[in-house]
Amino acid sequence: MSKSNGSQRIPRAKGIDMATVYSPKECGKKARxxxxxxxxxxxxxxxxxxxxxxxxxxxxHVPIPNKIVMYGPPGTGKTLTAFYMANLLELPLVLARLDAIIHSHLGETGSNIRKIFDYADTFPCVLFLDEFDAIARTRDSNDEVKEMARAVNTLLQCLDDFGDKSIMMAATNLEKELDQAIWRRFDTKMTYSLPDFGRRQHYIEILLGDFRCEASALTEACDLLEGCSFADMEQIVLKAKRKAIIERQPLLRGYLKDAYDEYKPDVAKI
Ligand SMILES: Nc1ncnc2c1ncn2[C@@H]1O[C@H](COP(=O)(O)OP(=O)(O)O)[C@@H](O)[C@H]1O
Ligand SMILES: [Mg+2]
Known part of the structure; x- marks a missing residue:
């Protein structure tokens, strides 16, 4: 396990490098x-x-919720929410991407899953499994079906055994593909979507900060970036800022338009 700075009270795990641990403070910085x-x-x-x-x-005798699943399009804040929660709860975040622990050797995937849960069980934390659908998919029709079915079983067991001192979070872009039995294990479900006009405006204001802008640049950007995720908006506004800096100009509307065209967000415009 790789361990990031500033998280001294977190035990090190030997021999595996499948998860990254962030201190609550680091999480706070990321989710600001x-x-x-x-x-x-x-x-x-x-x-x-x-x-x-x-x-x-x-x-x-009412059980405490401790399992959250987040689903929705990429770049809408699922991973960021895991950092945010860890910071609020003042717990370290153990982040593992399930797509990174799939292994072609028989039983390896399940054993990797167990290693991560065992590690997270050694101290109170937020265990965050990103790209959750990589394993928790409904059985699809590839050659690895049996290996995946085994891995799903292990995952179910691990979820059932998960202690109530920690929080488990999972994120997926493909909620429809999640195995139903896995889905039922979660007591809290959060759905994410692309930002509406108001949230685009809020986010662009944050991104622009005190950067000098042409008067109508903000409204122009809110319209232009319709259908973009937060992550796309960030990339496009940064690109536009770079253009403005190179040209020693304020952020002109034309830079936004050029940045948009160059970045080519995957947007289905109505
Ligand atoms: N809801 C949001 N609020 C603010 N920034 C966001 C939001 N969603 C995404 N971003 C920006 O996009 C980046 C990627 O977001 P991320 O949380 O990884 O998306 P997801 O996990 O849904 O694919 C973040 O680091 C942040 O810069
Ligand atoms: Mg993510």
Whole structure:
């Protein structure tokens, strides 16, 4: 396991390099500008409130939620939300990409999954499994079906055994492909979508900061970037800023348009 700086109280795991650990502070830095729709913000707030009331929930024999699945298009803030939660909960984040632990050797994938869960079980943390559909897919028709079915079984067991001192989060772009049995294991589901006009405006304002801009550049950008993810918007605005800096100009509308054309976001315009 690779371990990042500033996370001294986290035990090291030997012999595997499949997960990265981030301290709560590092997580806070990464998630500084997360923009969530109101319904997701409410889910996060309620989740945090419940975790702060453990005794009351135990008294009423109501289980504490601790498994979140996030789904929606790429670049809309799923990974960022995992960092945000870890920071709010003041827990380290253990991040593993499931697509990176698939192994062609018999049983290796399942054993990799178990290693990650065993490691995360040694200290309270947010265990975040990114690219979750890589393993938790409904059985598809390739040669690795049996190996995957075994891996899904292991994943189910690991989810059932997961202790309540930690939080488990998973992200996928392809919720329709998730195995139903896995899907049911999650007590909290968060859906992500492309930003609406208001959220585009908010995010572009953050991206522009105090950069000198042509008067109508912000509104122009909000319209132009319709259908883009947050990640696309970030790349396009940065490109436009670079053009402005090279030309020693304020951010002109034309730079945004050029940046958009060069970046070619994958946008289905209506
Ligand atoms: N909701 C959001 N609010 C602010 N920035 C975002 C948001 N979604 C994505 N971004 C930007 O795009 C980058 C990639 O986002 P990420 O969380 O990895 O998306 P996902 O996991 O949904 O594919 C982030 O590092 C951030 O710069
Ligand atoms: Mg992601």
């Amino acid at each position: 500008h997360l923009i969530l729709p109101d319904f997701n913000q409410r889910i996060v707030d309620e989740f945090i409130a419940i975790l702060g009331m453990r005794e009351e929930f135990e008294e009423h």
